[in-house]
Amino acid sequence: MLQNLEDLKSEFTSALAEVKDRSSLVNLKADYVGKKGKLNDILKTLKDATPEVKKTLGMKSNQLKEFILGEIDKQMTALELSEINEKLKKNWQDITYRSSLRDQGLTAAGYHPVSIIQREIEEIFSSMGFEILDGPYIEDDYHNFEALNIPDTHPARDMQDTFWFQDMKHLLRTHTSCIQARGMETRTPPFKFIGPGKVFRCEATDASHEAAFHQLEGMMVGKDISVANLIYFMKTLLSEIFRKDVNVRLRPGFFPFVEPGFELDIECLICGGDGCSVCKQSGWVELLPCGMVHPNVLKHGGIDPDEYNGFAFGLGLDRLVMMRYGIDDIRHLHSGNLSFVSQFKSY
Amino acid sequence: MHISIDWIKDFVELPDMDPKDLAVRFTMATCEVEDVLTTGELLNRVKIVEITEIEDHPDSDHLHLVKFTDGKEVKQVVCGAPNVAVGKKVPFAPLGTTFAGGFTLVPKKIRGIMSEGMLCSETELEIGDDDSGLKIFEDSAPLGVSVGEYIGQKSDILLDIDNKSITHRPDLWGHYGMAREFAAVFGNPLKDQFNKEWEAKIKGWMTSEEAPVSISVEPDTCNLGFVGITMDGVTIKPSPRYMQDRLNACGMRPINNIVDISNYVMLELGIPNHIYDRTTIKGDRIIVRPAGEDKEFTTLDEVKRDLIPTDTMVCDAEGPSGIAGIMGGLDSSIADDTTGLFIEVANWKDAEVRRTSTRLGLRTDALQRYEKSLDSQLLERTLLRLVELVKESCPEAVVRGQVVRTNMPDYTPLVIDITTKRICSVLGKEISDDEIVGILKSLDFGVDNSAGSLKVTVPSYRSTKDIECDADIIEEIGRVVGYDNITPAAPLNAVNAVRLSEAKQKSRKILDFMVNRAGALEVMTYPMVGEKLLDQAYWPVKNESLVLANAMSPEASIMRPSLIPSLLQTAALNQKTYSSFRFFELGRSFLEDSKNFSNERYQLGVVSFDKKDSPFLDTANTMEELLNSLNINFRMVPGSSDRNELYPKNWEGIHPYEMLDIQIMGRSRGFVGTIHPLVCRNFKIKGQLVMAVIDLTDFQDQEMKDKTKYKPLDRFPSSLFDCTVVADAHTPVEEVVAVLKKGIKMKELDWVKVVDIFTMSDSQKSVTLRASFKDPGKTLSGEFIREAEDKVVKTLESKGFPLKV
Numbered sequence A: 001m002l003q004n005l006e007d008l009k010s011e012f013t014s015a016l017a018e019v020k021d022r023s024s025l026v027n028l029k030a031d032y033v034g035k036k037g038k039l040n041d042i043l044k045t046l047k048d049a050t051p052e053v054k055k056t057l058g059m060k061s062n063q064l065k066e067f068i069l070g071e072i073d074k075q076m077t078a079l080e081l082s083e084i085n086e087k088l089k090k091n092w093q094d095i096t097y098r099s100s101l102r103d104q105g106l107t108a109a110g111y112h113p114v115s116i117i118q119r120e121i122e123e124i125f126s127s128m129g130f131e132i133l134d135g136p137y138i139e140d141d142y143h144n145f146e147a148l149n150i151p152d153t154h155p156a157r158d159m160q161d162t163f164w165f166q167d168m169k170h171l172l173r174t175h176t177s178c179i180q181a182r183g184m185e186t187r188t189p190p191f192k193f194i195g196p197g198k199v200f201r202c203e204a205t206d207a208s209h210e211a212a213f214h215q216l217e218g219m220m221v222g223k224d225i226s227v228a229n230l231i232y233f234m235k236t237l238l239s240e241i242f243r244k245d246v247n248v249r250l251r252p253g254f255f256p257f258v259e260p261g262f263e264l265d266i267e268c269l270i271c272g273g274d275g276c277s278v279c280k281q282s283g284w285v286e287l288l289p290c291g292m293v294h295p296n297v298l299k300h301g302g303i304d305p306d307e308y309n310g311f312a313f314g315l316g317l318d319r320l321v322m323m324r325y326g327i328d329d330i331r332h333l334h335s336g337n338l339s340f341v342s343q344f345k346s347y
Numbered sequence B: 001m002h003i004s005i006d007w008i009k010d011f012v013e014l015p016d017m018d019p020k021d022l023a024v025r026f027t028m029a030t031c032e033v034e035d036v037l038t039t040g041e042l043l044n045r046v047k048i049v050e051i052t053e054i055e056d057h058p059d060s061d062h063l064h065l066v067k068f069t070d071g072k073e074v075k076q077v078v079c080g081a082p083n084v085a086v087g088k089k090v091p092f093a094p095l096g097t098t099f100a101g102g103f104t105l106v107p108k109k110i111r112g113i114m115s116e117g118m119l120c121s122e123t124e125l126e127i128g129d130d131d132s133g134l135k136i137f138e139d140s141a142p143l144g145v146s147v148g149e150y151i152g153q154k155s156d157i158l159l160d161i162d163n164k165s166i167t168h169r170p171d172l173w174g175h176y177g178m179a180r181e182f183a184a185v186f187g188n189p190l191k192d193q194f195n196k197e198w199e200a201k202i203k204g205w206m207t208s209e210e211a212p213v214s215i216s217v218e219p220d221t222c223n224l225g226f227v228g229i230t231m232d233g234v235t236i237k238p239s240p241r242y243m244q245d246r247l248n249a250c251g252m253r254p255i256n257n258i259v260d261i262s263n264y265v266m267l268e269l270g271i272p273n274h275i276y277d278r279t280t281i282k283g284d285r286i287i288v289r290p291a292g293e294d295k296e297f298t299t300l301d302e303v304k305r306d307l308i309p310t311d312t313m314v315c316d317a318e319g320p321s322g323i324a325g326i327m328g329g330l331d332s333s334i335a336d337d338t339t340g341l342f343i344e345v346a347n348w349k350d351a352e353v354r355r356t357s358t359r360l361g362l363r364t365d366a367l368q369r370y371e372k373s374l375d376s377q378l379l380e381r382t383l384l385r386l387v388e389l390v391k392e393s394c395p396e397a398v399v400r401g402q403v404v405r406t407n408m409p410d411y412t413p414l415v416i417d418i419t420t421k422r423i424c425s426v427l428g429k430e431i432s433d434d435e436i437v438g439i440l441k442s443l444d445f446g447v448d449n450s451a452g453s454l455k456v457t458v459p460s461y462r463s464t465k466d467i468e469c470d471a472d473i474i475e476e477i478g479r480v481v482g483y484d485n486i487t488p489a490a491p492l493n494a495v496n497a498v499r500l501s502e503a504k505q506k507s508r509k510i511l512d513f514m515v516n517r518a519g520a521l522e523v524m525t526y527p528m529v530g531e532k533l534l535d536q537a538y539w540p541v542k543n544e545s546l547v548l549a550n551a552m553s554p555e556a557s558i559m560r561p562s563l564i565p566s567l568l569q570t571a572a573l574n575q576k577t578y579s580s581f582r583f584f585e586l587g588r589s590f591l592e593d594s595k596n597f598s599n600e601r602y603q604l605g606v607v608s609f610d611k612k613d614s615p616f617l618d619t620a621n622t623m624e625e626l627l628n629s630l631n632i633n634f635r636m637v638p639g640s641s642d643r644n645e646l647y648p649k650n651w652e653g654i655h656p657y658e659m660l661d662i663q664i665m666g667r668s669r670g671f672v673g674t675i676h677p678l679v680c681r682n683f684k685i686k687g688q689l690v691m692a693v694i695d696l697t698d699f700q701d702q703e704m705k706d707k708t709k710y711k712p713l714d715r716f717p718s719s720l721f722d723c724t725v726v727a728d729a730h731t732p733v734e735e736v737v738a739v740l741k742k743g744i745k746m747k748e749l750d751w752v753k754v755v756d757i758f759t760m761s762d763s764q765k766s767v768t769l770r771a772s773f774k775d776p777g778k779t780l781s782g783e784f785i786r787e788a789e790d791k792v793v794k795t796l797e798s799k800g801f802p803l804k805v
């Protein structure tokens, strides 16, 4: 009997090796361990054996049954795998044909670089509690000049190459300071706001001059605001913008809407103040105009200069954009050239 | 403008420091020094040598090999000058010398022979006008000595001042005014050179005879005071070396003693003046009057200038001799045989002379000063200084009569009240009363201090425009103390919540959506366009009242009536490079407005382009999603080209059928449309171009209310039913869906959508619809569902959409 089981095992092993597909395997399974299979045939002869023999052989035949089922299972999985793999071998895609290889046109999406920098700076101001204001491009003489203490005869008007409309009363705003003038009219101190936007100058264009460009005007008005506050504020702001500690210095600068007025220089970020070609060996780079709001400007905005004062400043956004990305020609900004803007893509 | 340090030292002692540091200190306190230059370096390098030997150049018939000595060693150069001769003493520039044009001598072979430098002409050294050959010195000239030393030219340091930084400071347009700043900044006293004794000395040369030339000012001129004096017996000759050097350093060419004195005094005291040859003054009268009938005038530079009646002219008995404040005429200038002078010092209204100058396109050194608002109180001092220098140059000259003056304005000194406390508070720095008073006095302010309450009297020359209120006094203290001596301090501020305006929130949301969801690139284009572009886009609205008076070019002269032409232009540019793209601009366009001049429209313009497949539906879907994301109530309905508000009536630029009108608050506020092939052709666009524009102006300030409401989740399943019907090829599917939704009238119908569309023939298509039924209270029975399905088919059939068999 024991010998029969051993024989059956070796017979099964060689039969299994012959099986090439799943249906033969199912048949093989029925042949050996099915109800009418060979193992059962052997077990039927056990009927008359002694209990000891029954016990031993029963155990042995169970082990054989498990062995056969296990082998068939293994073989089944192996056959299935090779069948699937056979299919996959015929049916797979060229995994290198990815977007980067295809002409799908221009799929890049992203913000204009000026928008990127403007948003970044707006966020800094928002976090410091500044409102963000807007204003018209087409301004009147009053908001662009007079309200900013630039009367008709002021030489400062020579410094502004203004685009005038044919009525000679309206113009394209030459600075975002108009937003300041309008902002004051509708607010009572204390307040602080910025006004970013497009401005226009009638001057010949070249790689660093454009007829349309972007500024960001800022203003803080309250009680007892000092030059010391202005310096502190600008230092904090610029350290945020340039993401490192910057040193600033103020020197006298003439702008009719501020008094005292300053040119603010930052210590050269390239050489750290030692002097290089960018800072013309001076260690400082002229960055922005600022100053204490002129009493006349406050008065025009309906604010009593004896009670309140404040500071204001203007940032050239395009210059920051060009510095950040190393852009060589300001005229790209308004060119509408997608080869340019797609370089700043978000994805 | 150049400021000569040598000249400044006439009036104030300067600390012994590196000129570069001096310039930085001055920049921090007064005005921007752009550069520090040294003059006379060239002449200090160039030495006097004697030619010892001349040979012909082997490879040239006009070049020579010239050997020479400086007394110590012999060198050789290649030289082509015709007057080269043995024994002559000539200037030699060694290698490394830099000439006026910036050209530096480097080792170089000339026709194969090494030249160790260059022998120079007068013009090359800028010591004369003779460029015909080498400068030949006297035989007695010492060998090896620098040319500068030999001719007595001093080396000087020049500060190059940025003119823009002193537009508000008329007093800084002369060396004396600058010297006062140096005095205040470095704490050294300003030499009191033009004092009473000085005045008395010059007045002592005047006589009691009647002034030979009379002056008068007629009404309606821009004159602000006129003084003059007559001198006789002068001799015209070259100016002394120091004066020529200083004029050269400041960029003015020396001419002769009298012309040079006129320029010198302008550069010294900042007040322009005019010296006439007295014989040219017809009738011995000078009259300042409006140009009136005079239509033209030839200025000193021999250019005929057109006048307008209101221009102020300086005239004699017969006619104009100069345009006030700008330039004199040819006739009155000093000639070599001039002996009699009339010296004029006048002041003119800043804005008026500037206007005339701008109109004539003529800017002069005088005008540059007058337009800054000069001080009439300084006219007489200037006149006396001119007399002094003429007398210095021609001791034999005599003054005839007294100073004549006319039209001198009244003057009351400006007094400003301010407290030292306020000064310290605004600057944010403690400064002692003594220091404040000291600074003001050093700047020539009068100060009356009563326990910190100051009455500050402003010098006349600072109050013409520059200083008018207490803030200006604060600046004077701040800049001299030095802003870098102020310690930064955090501002104290009230806390208040600040949120972005609705418009700002919307524009950010749109930007984010367009980039992150719609996959578009943001562009910016000029808000000014040209007529040609509008024509190309078939745009009939030309915004005639919104045209720039001084546009840079016709292509950017009109405020754009719409974003559309700019978007077309941008699309045209980019379709050359890319087979498909999508971009957008959040920009402004402008409508004419008779009441408010202009009506600025905030618009979003989106452009989708594909060489092959129409991006219409994709773009329309994007716009629908965008408006949903903004929580705006809108309708998107098939439109017709004659009714949208965002383009002109019957605009030929839009596809007659592929156009969806976007309606917000009952008005068309946008559209999505395919651009007409004809317009595409105008722009040479080859492909499918779809544009969407939304005008945000009227609703951007509305609050974006979040209308999302939670509904309990469905407890019972819904049941779907698909059926395919036949429709006319051009029936919009929206109509098929609407027919079913409206016609079936069952509250259990949840939604109807299109699953598929299939073109059957040119005239027919099949549409597969899917309807969903549900009852929130129970599971729908099989019987109900069968009835509902039946009803769907019947409803569609009854409206002309039979079931496809």
Ligand SMILES: [Zn+2]
Pocket (backbone or CB within 6 Å): A268, A269, A270, A271, A272, A273, A274, A275, A276, A277, A278, A279, A280, A281, A283, A284
């Ligand atoms: Zn540097």
